Amino acid sequence: xAERSQKxxxxxxxxxxxxxxxxxxxxxxxDAREISSGQRVIRAWTQTAADFVQSxxxxxxSSISNYFISISSLRSAQDENSLxxxxxxxxxxxxxxxxxxxxxxxxxxxxxxxxxxxxxxxxTARIIGRDPSVWFDSSIVNRGSLDGVTLNMPVVTEGGVVxxxxxxxxxxxxxxxxxxxxxxxxxxxxxxxxxxxxxVVAGTGDKELLEMKYVSGNIDVQxxxxxxxxGQDDIYPxxxxxxxxxxxxxxxxxxPHKIRVRPAAGLNAxxxxxxxxxxxxERLEYERTLPNAVRPKN
Amino acid sequence: xxxxxxxxxxxxxxxxxxxxxxxxxxxxxIDFPLIIVVFAALQRNSIRAIVFGTLSGIAVDxxxxxxxxxNGFSKTLIAYLVSEMARRVYLDNLLLRIPVIxxxxxxxxxxxxxxxxxxxxxxxxxxxxxxxxxxxGTTIVGTLVYLILQNLSGPRPKQRRREMFSSRRQTRRRNxxxxxx
Numbered sequence: 001x002a003e004r005s006q007k008x009x010x011x012x013x014x015x016x017x018x019x020x021x022x023x024x025x026x027x028x029x030x031d032a033r034e035i036s037s038g039q040r041v042i043r044a045w046t047q048t049a050a051d052f053v054q055s056x057x058x059x060x061x062s063s064i065s066n067y068f069i070s071i072s073s074l075r076s077a078q079d080e081n082s083l084x085x086x087x088x089x090x091x092x093x094x095x096x097x098x099x100x101x102x103x104x105x106x107x108x109x110x111x112x113x114x115x116x117x118x119x120x121x122x123x124t125a126r127i128i129g130r131d132p133s134v135w136f137d138s139s140i141v142n143r144g145s146l147d148g149v150t151l152n153m154p155v156v157t158e159g160g161v162v163x164x165x166x167x168x169x170x171x172x173x174x175x176x177x178x179x180x181x182x183x184x185x186x187x188x189x190x191x192x193x194x195x196x197x198x199x200v201v202a203g204t205g206d207k208e209l210l211e212m213k214y215v216s217g218n219i220d221v222q223x224x225x226x227x228x229x230x231g232q233d234d235i236y237p238x239x240x241x242x243x244x245x246x247x248x249x250x251x252x253x254x255x256p257h258k259i260r261v262r263p264a265a266g267l268n269a270x271x272x273x274x275x276x277x278x279x280x281x282e283r284l285e286y287e288r289t290l291p292n293a294v295r296p297k298n
Numbered sequence: 299x300x301x302x303x304x305x306x307x308x309x310x311x312x313x314x315x316x317x318x319x320x321x322x323x324x325x326x327x328i329d330f331p332l333i334i335v336v337f338a339a340l341q342r343n344s345i346r347a348i349v350f351g352t353l354s355g356i357a358v359d360x361x362x363x364x365x366x367x368x369n370g371f372s373k374t375l376i377a378y379l380v381s382e383m384a385r386r387v388y389l390d391n392l393l394l395r396i397p398v399i400x401x402x403x404x405x406x407x408x409x410x411x412x413x414x415x416x417x418x419x420x421x422x423x424x425x426x427x428x429x430x431x432x433x434x435g436t437t438i439v440g441t442l443v444y445l446i447l448q449n450l451s452g453p454r455p456k457q458r459r460r461e462m463f464s465s466r467r468q469t470r471r472r473n474x475x476x477x478x479x
Contacts, residue, residue, distance in 0.1 A: 009344070009345060010344070010385070012345070013344045013345060013348065013378065013381070014378075016345060016348055017348055017374060017375075017378045020348060020349075020351075020352045020370075020374045021371055021374055021375065023352070023367075023370075024352065024355070024356075024367035024368075024370040024371035024374060025367065025371060026367075027356075027365075027366050027367030027370070028365045028366065028367040028368055028371065028413060028417060029417065030366075031365045031366040031367065032365055032417040032418065032419055042356065042360050042366060043360045043361075043366065046356075046357060046360030046361060047360065047361060050316050050360075050361055053313050053316060053317060054316060054317055054320070057317045057320070057321070058317075058320055061320070061321045127320070128320070129316060129317065129319075129320050129361065130319040130320045130323075130326070131319065131326075131361070131362050131363050131364075132315045132316050132319060132326075132358045132361050132362055133326075133358060133359075133362040133363075133364050133369065133410075134326040134327055134428055134431075134432060135362075135364060135410065135411070135414070135421035135422065135423070135428065136362055136363035136364045136421060136422060137363065137422055138362065138363030140361060166363070174361070174363070176363055179422065180363065180422060181419075181420050181421075181422060182418075182419065182420075203422075205420065205421070205422040205423060206422070206423075207422070
């Protein structure tokens with residue numbers, strides 16, 4: 001009797017395997033189709049469950065490592081203190097200048113009757129987990145939909161852009177780095193208005209390097225120039241620093257430049273990040289249907 | 299009882315996979331759930347191994363930037379292949395299990411990479427380097443884990459071999475010198 005039941009199990013196994021493989025494949029195909037816009041229930045709930053494990057582990061390990069780091073950094077604390085005091089004085093002066101400029105800017109905007117744009121709050125988040133698969137580099141942060149985080153919100157550090165929120169659970173969110181293959185940011189070489197070198201910064205799969213595409217070969221660009229977001233991709237607001245040009249393969253009148261960019265944010269050693277509670281400005285109907293359309297005059 | 303032990307081991311493996319990379323980056327190269335799935339498959343309980351493969355794979359995928367279901371697919375396939383192999387070949391010796399876990403790790407990586415490549419989501423980094431490190435890390439840790447699990451669970455290998463393969467009839471060998479005489 002026991003022998004027969006074992007044979008039944010062996011007979012049943014291939015069918016179970018086929019069913020499970022099919023289930024996984026359908027899941028994959030569905031995920032691949034809407035990877036940038038869809039929200040998966042399985043992801044959301046697993047991330048919520050994982051938060052109860054990841055948060056305590058991260059708290060314990062980071063407090064232990066911080067303890068040792070603080071001991072080692074005590075030596076240089078006094079020198080650093082005097083340097084920082086000097087820096088604070090310099091920054092206070094700069095801040096005063098910036099405040100004057102901001103006030104002037106808002107006055108001019110109101111004169112031009114432009115709506116206020118680019119205002120967003122920054123939500124500080126701690127990285128509590130890294131991608132469990134060695135093949136990818138996403139991170140899990142301890143802020144979720146209960147904190148107001150939604151899909152595709154930009155994530156930054158003090159250095160620059162880190163990436164965007166790719167999945168949200170009530171307590172945590174998953175962040176895809178800008179170095180991921182297939183990612184893209186609308187960007188410009190130099191500040192907007194100063195340069196016409198518009199293009200798209202895309203991930204290469206290498207954590208140290210990005211590629212800027214579609215910059216016209218006629219425009220002069222230099223190694224060392226900084227790259228900023230343009231705000232035209234409906235994810236990132238304008239003016240965020242993306243990186244710095246490290247290599248240029250010059251194009252011609254018919255071919256674009258090939259530009260290599262080093263990310264401004266230190267992606268290897270992130271402990272905390274800022275999630276920009278930013279939603280892009282609503283596009284008008286004619287802009288959505290015809291992106292390059294000229295606004296009709298009333 | 300063995301099922302409960304293995305389930306606990308699998309949960310621990312998934313939790314380790316979720317957390318250890320944030321503690322120390324090289325831990326990412328060790329595939330803890332795969333080690334337990336292959337161990338379960340080597341116990342010749344194919345259904346348990348296959349279900350373990352799917353569940354642990356999806357649990358890892360849910361927190362990963364990769365495709366949801368890719369790990370589930372590869373681990374289910376590995377669990378089936380290893381359990382079929384273990385049904386036909388005697389693999390209860392630890393030395394024989396080392397190439398099995400190494401082969402399973404390599405195949406798992408190849409299937410995972412291939413699926414992402416097929417569906418237009420190529421993973422980051424150098425595939426050959428990642429696979430090599432993963433192979434080394436998972437094989438070493440897998441061998442140690444099997445050593446522990448073998449001592450903790452189930453009957454001893456000799457006893458299991460007796461259960462699996464019926465014992466041969468023992469005949470007394472005749473001494474040819476005596477026969478001649």
